[in-house]
Amino acid sequence: MEPLAGQLKSFFDIYGAALEKFDARAASGFYGFPCFMISDNFAGALSSPDELTTGLSQAYEFYKQFDLAKVTYEFTKIEVVSEKLVRVRITWKFYDSKGTFLTDSDYVYLLRKENDSFKVYVVIPLDEEQKMQELIQKKNVPV
Template identity: 30%
Template structure:
């Protein structure tokens, strides 16, 4: 078990996470997180210590994506920095595709990932733009 800086592994992880977000697969979203986990943005922060708490924090995301007619999410990995033997910081810009096939600008985040035997999991999400 080590920190992942392998772009193929990270791309696969964020592809699965993006699909789970757009289809509203709450158990799959929760499975992408280490517990406890933390989300930090300019005006709020919250933590979660159980899969149910992760689920509650994302339960509104899928209807929002559906309302905006977003059908796909792609994480463009901008930077990967090893932090320690098990931690990696990954800068991502999310790109969305709507039901008409048009690109919809997304937001930027930094994810602190922990390497596990099953692959990376998200420890902390930092919204950066």
């Protein structure tokens, strides 16, 4: 069996590719339900793939304003919580179609191993709101 770090890399490589393509349906397939999103200013639960797909589609419209074309990431921490649970901290990096760096943002994901693959059950955006506000100001994009 592939080591944990390799399994997580494979998972987030494919997830990141779905984000790059703005494929909300594919991205929602990486989640288990209900899934939870919580930050300093928001807490919510999504009970179905359709709910998540709708939310991601709305978020993707926001990102399209910045000509988002490439998404990369790096793990900043991987913590085994239990036999099936893993907490992962990731820095996502966002680039436009010219390869220009737009912004980065840190997230914590709680994943559960199910049938030899992972599903995201909790997402904690650590600085997304601040980073998006900075990007809006930098690019002078109306909200």
